[in-house]
Every structure is written in structure tokens, then in C-alpha cells.
Amino acid sequence: MVSNVEIICVGNELLIGKTLNTNAHWLAKKVTTLGLAVKRITVVGDDVEEIAQAVREAIQRKPAFIITTGGLGPTFDDKTLEGVAEALGRRLERNEEALKMVEEKYKQYAAEGRIDRFEMTPHRVKMATLPEGSRPLRNPVGTAPGVITECEGVVLVMLPGVPQEMMAIFEESVEPLLRKAAGNLTFYEASVEVWGIPESTLAPLIDKAMRDNPYVYIKSHPKAAEGTPHIELHISTTSEKPGDARRRISKAVMQMSEMIQREGGRIRPRRV
Amino acid sequence: MVSNVEIICVGNELLIGKTLNTNAHWLAKKVTTLGLAVKRITVVGDDVEEIAQAVREAIQRKPAFIITTGGLGPTFDDKTLEGVAEALGRRLERNEEALKMVEEKYKQYAAEGRIDRFEMTPHRVKMATLPEGSRPLRNPVGTAPGVITECEGVVLVMLPGVPQEMMAIFEESVEPLLRKAAGNLTFYEASVEVWGIPESTLAPLIDKAMRDNPYVYIKSHPKAAEGTPHIELHISTTSEKPGDARRRISKAVMQMSEMIQREGGRIRPRRV
Numbered sequence: 001m002v003s004n005v006e007i008i009c010v011g012n013e014l015l016i017g018k019t020l021n022t023n024a025h026w027l028a029k030k031v032t033t034l035g036l037a038v039k040r041i042t043v044v045g046d047d048v049e050e051i052a053q054a055v056r057e058a059i060q061r062k063p064a065f066i067i068t069t070g071g072l073g074p075t076f077d078d079k080t081l082e083g084v085a086e087a088l089g090r091r092l093e094r095n096e097e098a099l100k101m102v103e104e105k106y107k108q109y110a111a112e113g114r115i116d117r118f119e120m121t122p123h124r125v126k127m128a129t130l131p132e133g134s135r136p137l138r139n140p141v142g143t144a145p146g147v148i149t150e151c152e153g154v155v156l157v158m159l160p161g162v163p164q165e166m167m168a169i170f171e172e173s174v175e176p177l178l179r180k181a182a183g184n185l186t187f188y189e190a191s192v193e194v195w196g197i198p199e200s201t202l203a204p205l206i207d208k209a210m211r212d213n214p215y216v217y218i219k220s221h222p223k224a225a226e227g228t229p230h231i232e233l234h235i236s237t238t239s240e241k242p243g244d245a246r247r248r249i250s251k252a253v254m255q256m257s258e259m260i261q262r263e264g265g266r267i268r269p270r271r272v
Numbered sequence: 273m274v275s276n277v278e279i280i281c282v283g284n285e286l287l288i289g290k291t292l293n294t295n296a297h298w299l300a301k302k303v304t305t306l307g308l309a310v311k312r313i314t315v316v317g318d319d320v321e322e323i324a325q326a327v328r329e330a331i332q333r334k335p336a337f338i339i340t341t342g343g344l345g346p347t348f349d350d351k352t353l354e355g356v357a358e359a360l361g362r363r364l365e366r367n368e369e370a371l372k373m374v375e376e377k378y379k380q381y382a383a384e385g386r387i388d389r390f391e392m393t394p395h396r397v398k399m400a401t402l403p404e405g406s407r408p409l410r411n412p413v414g415t416a417p418g419v420i421t422e423c424e425g426v427v428l429v430m431l432p433g434v435p436q437e438m439m440a441i442f443e444e445s446v447e448p449l450l451r452k453a454a455g456n457l458t459f460y461e462a463s464v465e466v467w468g469i470p471e472s473t474l475a476p477l478i479d480k481a482m483r484d485n486p487y488v489y490i491k492s493h494p495k496a497a498e499g500t501p502h503i504e505l506h507i508s509t510t511s512e513k514p515g516d517a518r519r520r521i522s523k524a525v526m527q528m529s530e531m532i533q534r535e536g537g538r539i540r541p542r543r544v
Binding site: 012013014015016017018019020021022024025026027028029030031032033037038039040041042043044045046050054057073074075076077106109114115116121122123124127142143162164187197198199200201202203204206207210217219220221222224229234236264 | 284285286287288289290291292293294296297298299300301302303304305309310311312313314315316317318322326329345346347348349378381386387388393394395396399414415434436459469470471472473474475476478479482489491492493494496501506508536
């Protein structure tokens with residue numbers, strides 16, 4: 001049974017089209033490669049009620065994990081922890097472990113002369129103010145710690161929006177948890193480029209290959225507008241046994257290739 | 273009053289991290305620039321129930337528009353129209369206007385020798401099978417038409433996932449509707465780069481400028497990890513009067529610049 005994950009990205013910059021959501025893309029690839037399945041990605045603005053609503057809805061769908069990005073920093077519009085606290089019906093409280101982490105960072109910045117002097121301003125303490133019952137996750141490259149908590153059997157992980165910080169905390173503290181939840185399941189994929197037949201001609205061939213290969217998912221991605229027949233065929237499966245997975249994928253690729261060539265199409269394997 | 277928009281992107285390729293969601297980014301920028309506000313972006317997989325659920329939830333939040341991308345093509349996993357029909361409690365029916373559009377495309381492809389002969393296979397007819405009470409939107413660069421319908425005062429627009437097709441249909445048929453809904457409202461923005469002070473030092477200055485400039489939104493975007501003090505400050509407003517908007521933005525930029533320099537930071541305007 002594949003464990004489900006939901007991703008919630010917080011930030012007005014994503015809703016006004018200022019920032020391309022590379023965080024969701026990176027996380028989705030990571031989660032999938034680890035053998036879990038992302039079921040939904042939600043983007044909301046810097047608004048406590050919007051964040052709380054998205055978190056509440058996600059919890060109701062009972063994924064194994066909810067991962068949020070953004071909104072952990074020191075400014076007024078960093079509202080993710082307030083939104084999560086609201087969704088979980090918990091108070092925000094100063095977390096001593098988190099406070100120590102943040103203090104150490106600013107001591108270091110002062111020692112390096114990056115700030116005038118060490119001082120814990122309210123905006124700095126804010127980054128150590130977590131929903132009750134949470135634990136901070138060390139931020140190896142920035143200031144605001146990540147945060148982890150649990151609610152109704154769902155593990156919630158809150159990560160910063162700065163990509164380097166998000167990736168560093170994920171790899172250090174979140175990846176091991178997901179790997180454990182995935183067990184031996186792994187995601188396998190292959191890709192084939194198809195020329196010379198339109199997607200609507202390919203469609204019934206995919207139907208047949210999907211019926212004949214029940215554990216394999218085949219999806220066509222037109223590389224340009226339909227009618228300009230250049231299509232990428234993506235073939236994937238999730239399995240506990242690498243040998244089985246590879247056999248399933250090659251069988252489907254072989255069958256698709258034969259059918260495509262019979263229809264007058266040309267194919268070429270593609271690096272995934 | 274700003275009209276709200278929700279974007280729903282359909283496609284497993286987005287959930288497995290294969291494809292970066294440039295469609296949502298492009299649409300969000302377009303919608304914002306036209307003077308409307310994107311309130312939420314949701315990404316779901318190629319699953320009728322997941323799509324229907326996301327559409328139902330979005331309708332309940334009563335945006336002026338819901339724009340979906342992906343899932344309009346000829347293959348088995350193009351399920352957006354089925355999901356929308358399910359959400360609206362409507363049947364899918366062959367739409368004569370859409371059928372004419374699709375037929376014309378395949379006649380043209382046959383005339384150009386891109387397909388052997390003109391033929392309307394079930395997978396091609398599928399692209400003209402729309403929820404009752406819908407209207408097709410001409411696809412200037414591909415085959416599957418866009419689709420528009422209305423439910424409980426919410427306008428639903430379904431666009432293909434191939435970016436060129438999505439953009440072409442949007443610009444030809446959707447942009448005029450949004451422009452009308454926006455009235456005279458327009459979005460204005462400016463950006464300033466800040467060096468030499470960390471975000472936590474900037475935070476109280478932003479608080480003050482936001483209090484003093486109530487119609488202006490100021491957001492800091494760390495360009496690297498906190499502690500490496502390089503931050504982009506993004507200042508935006510929505511207004512009916514270009515003169516007012518520009519004055520509001522310059523006033524906020526000026527105030528922020530003064531406060532930042534007083535704290536020992538350096539600034540430089542940035543092209544948006």
C-alpha cells in the first residue's frame with residue numbers, strides 16, 4: 001500500500017505569478033522517487049484563515065504526511081505556523097529547543113560581523129514560536145527551523161520557502177521518515193519519444209497496453225500542439241521488487257513500440 | 273472589489289515531479305496583471321473523483337472564475353471534462369459546435385498528409401464530448417477545444433495542458449472575459465534589492481511601512497539563506513487609478529529605502 005503525501009505551498013508570490021513553484025516540483029519528485037505518492041498540491045496566500053482551511057481539508061483526506069513550504073520566517077506575512085495552530089486547535093508557544101537553535105544562529109552572525117550585535121528581537125523569537133506539541137527541525141543553511149508535529153495520525157512537516165533551506169531540512173530530517181514509511185516500495189519509470197502519429201492515434205494503443213499491463217501506468221505527453229506529431233510516452237510503476245518493476249516496464253515499452261511502428265510511427269528511448 | 277480566480281491543474285505528471293507547473297505560473301501572472309486575484313491553485317491527478325472533488329470545493333468558495341488546465345485530450349487519462357460533469361451533476365454529451373471544430377482539424381491534418389486519411393475515431397470524438405450546457409472555445413494551435421460553462425454564478429473555463437494551446441485559447445477567449453470582470457482595476461508593482469541587513473532586521477521596518485501605507489502590500493523575499501543578507505523587497509498595489517497607484521508605490525519605496533539605509537543596509541531598484 002503506497003503512503004500518500006499532500007504538499008501545501010504558502011506564499012502570495014506564487015499566487016501573483018512572481019515565483020515559479022520549483023519547491024512543489026522538487027518535493028513531488030523526491031516523494032515519488034522515495035516510493036510514496038503525492039495526491040494533491042495546494043497553493044494558498046499569506047493568510048492565516050486560508051492556510052488553516054487548506055491544512056484542515058488535507059488532514060480530513062488522511063494522507064500519511066502533509067508537507068508545507070513557506071511562511072516560517074521573521075516577517076509579518078510569515079503565517080504558516082499560526083495557520084497550522086489554528087487548524088489543529090492548538091496554541092502557539094515559545095519552544096525552548098527552537099529558541100536555542102535560532103539564538104545560536106544570531107550569535108554566529110554577530111561573531112561573523114553580519115549583524116551589529118547579538119539580540120533576540122520579537123521578530124527573531126517569532127521563528128521559535130511553534131504550535132504546542134511540535135518539534136523543531138534543524139536548519140543547516142538558514143535561520144528558521146523546520147517544524148514537525150502530528151494530528152489524527154497525520155504527520156505535518158513545515159519547511160521554509162527559501163529553496164536551499166527547504167531542501168536541506170528535507171534531506172536531513174524528512175527524507176529518513178518518508179523512506180521508512182515507504183518500506184521497500186520504489187518508483188520506476190521509462191520514457192520513449194514518438195514521432196509521426198498524432199496523440200489521438202496513439203490513444204487506443206495506450207488503452208490496450210494499459211489493459212495488458214495492469215501494474216504499469218502509461219501517459220502520453222504531447223511535446224507540441226496535437227497535429228505536430230511529437231509525443232513523449234512516460235511509463236511508470238511502483239514495486240517492492242526492482243527485478244519485477246524492470247520487467248514490467250520493459251514489457252510495456254516493447255508492446256507499445258511494436259504497436260506504434262505498426263501504425264507508421266517512429267520511436268526513440270529518452271533519458272528520464 | 274477584486275474578482276477572485278481559482279486555478280486547478282490536472283495531471284499526474286505534476287504530482288510525480290516530472291513536469292514543472294509553468295501553466296499555473298503563467299496563468300497566475302496573467303490573471304494578476306489583468307486586475308483579478310488568484311486565491312488558490314490546486315493540483316490533482318488524472319482521476320475523475322479527485323478532479324470532481326477539487327472543482328466542487330472551489331465552487332463552494334465562490335470565486336468569479338475557475339480555470340482548469342490539462343486533461344482535455346484524446347487519451348484515457350484525459351478526464352477533466354468527466355470530473356467537471358461529475359462535480360456539476362451534469363451529463364457528458366456530444367457538442368455539435370465542438371465536433372465541427374475537431375473534424376475541421378483532422379480534415380486539415382489529412383489534407384496536409386499528417387494522418388493517412390480523415391476519420392473520426394472514438395478518441396477524437398471524445399474531445400468534442402462536453403458537460404451539458406457548455407460551449408467550446410476555439411483552439412488556434414491544437415486540436416482539443418477549450419470549454420466554458422457556468423455553475424452557481426461561477427464561470428468555469430477548461431484549458432488544455434499543452435502550454436502553447438493553453439496560452440492561445442486563454443488569450444483569444446478568456447482574457448477578454450477577465451478584463452471585463454476586472455473593470456478598471458490594475459495591478460502595480462515595484463521591486464528593490466536590499467543588501468547588508470538580515471530579514472529579521474528588515475521585518476519591523478516592513479511592519480511600519482505597511483501600517484503607514486494601508487493600500488500597499490510589501491513582501492520580503494530572501495535571495496539566499498537568512499544570514500546572507502540579500503533580500504528582494506516586492507511592493508504592490510491594485511488600483512483603478514494609475515496615478516494613485518504609482519504615487520502609493522513610490523511613497524512606500526521611499527519610506528522603506530530611508531529606513532533601510534538608516535539601519536546600515538544598501539538598496540538598489542530592480543526591474544520587475
